[in-house]
Amino acid sequence: MDQPWGLSGPEFLKIYWIALGIALVFAVGVRFRLRASRGGEPARGLDVDELAYLAGGPRRVVEASIARLIEAEALRSTRRGTVSLIGKPKAVNAVDRAVLEDAGRYSRRTLNLLVPAVAQEKAVKDIATRLGELGMLIEPATAKRHLRVGVLPMVVLFVIGVVRWVNGIAIGAPVGWLTLQLVVTALLAVLLSRSGSIRCTARGDRALEAARSGDRVGELGLAVGGTVGLVALGGLSAHPDLTLRTALMAQSYSTASSGGGYSGGYVSTGSSCSSGSSCSSSSGSSCSGGSSCGGGGGCGGGGS
Structure with a gap:
């Protein structure tokens, strides 16, 4: 059985790391944008x-x-x-x-x-x-909605990696590095989807x-x-x-x-x-x- 998408193992791993980096930048950007001030300056001080x-x-x-x-x-x-x-x-x-x-x-x-x-x-x-x-x-529902959108590319990448991982197991190809990539992706997705630190x-x-x-x-x-x-x-x-x-x-x-x-x-x-x-x-x-x-x-x- 051939590897899907016509990529060798090293090629897929390299592309995966690049894609994960882009997804990480996107997710972090969403978090910063969520905390950015919105609207004009308030007309009064706070009690x-x-x-x-x-x-x-x-x-x-x-x-x-x-x-x-x-x-x-x-x-x-x-x-x-x-x-x-x-x-x-x-x-x-x-x-x-x-x-x-x-x-x-x-x-x-x-x-x-x-x-x-x-x-x-x-x-x-x-x-x-x-x-x-x-x-x-920040309203919790708003924070959760934006953060889920932020990690969506990471989730898609994880699914693609799982498909590749299953295929690698089936043909007896080494999947050690890919397993590490999947674990890192899953951890990042979980951490970056949490809104507890955004107050x-x-x-x-x-x-x-x-x-x-x-x-x-x-x-x-x-x-x-x-x-x-x-x-x-x-x-x-x-x-x-x-x-x-x-x-x-x-x-x-x-x-x-x-x-x-x-x-x-x-x-x-x-x-x-x-x-x-x-x-x-x-x-x-x-x-x-x-x-x-x-x-x-x-x-x-x-x-x-």
């Missing part, structure tokens, strides 16, 4: 909740809201990682209202239940929608970086400060009050329920807390808290 979403997704928005409500003395925290209402507070925005409504259903609401629950609320999803309209956030457009990255550096770049970002700004950009582990930070992080809610990700928004992310340091609460008892917490990576660390 703290929007920056929180860029930095850590829907969960970070809820964390910033909790910090804001505690600062406004609408919520109180305990060293067991729970929060409760103080009187009958009034919310200043939709996210705060959702947090207060959730916390108000219980005498003491644990953060490992409150945060993922509120993260799925419409008020948080609306933030993702606004960021998408500003050209700063924001380049504009979203610039806005987040401007906020973190404290600079204002046109209307791309808003320099944030204060407790709420620190939590919005760095998570609960960035709260400046050590006792309160330890209390808020007494339960590793981000580890216990990290599987939820961004199911209600535009970005898929996770977070992990590390315990191991301990601090004393104001009452004198020690509680184990996570002095450091990776709050989801955010757009700034996404890359393409």
Whole structure:
């Protein structure tokens, strides 16, 4: 049985490597194009909740809201990682209202239940929608669709290689190098079709970086400060009050329920807390808290 397409083994291998290189450049180009800024410059800066979403997704928005409500003395925290209402507070925005409504259903609401629950609320999803309209956030369905198109040439090349590989086995020809090419092609196709690392457009990255550096770049970002700004950009582990930070992080809610990700928004992310340091609460008892917490990576660390 002759080899198909009238090519010798070395000739086919050479052409395959060239074709794989072209397919790789195409797939990478699609990823860069996907993250490119679209539309004109936004007409306004971003508020703290929007920056929180860029930095850590829907969960970070809820964390910033909790910090804001505690600062406004609408919520109180305990060293067991729970929060409760103080009187009958009034919310200043939709996210705060959702947090207060959730916390108000219980005498003491644990953060490992409150945060993922509120993260799925419409008020948080609306933030993702606004960021998408500003050209700063990429919708998951859009990312998947473009990335699948990007790896399509690679998939076609893989199928052609499999046909050649099967024919080579049938005629007893050596297929070691071709097997390696197929494995490399399959790995590249899988890696380049994944959208997990694509979080924001380049504009979203610039806005987040401007906020973190404290600079204002046109209307791309808003320099944030204060407790709420620190939590919005760095998570609960960035709260400046050590006792309160330890209390808020007494339960590793981000580890216990990290599987939820961004199911209600535009970005898929996770977070992990590390315990191991301990601090004393104001009452004198020690509680184990996570002095450091990776709050989801955010757009700034996404890359393409």
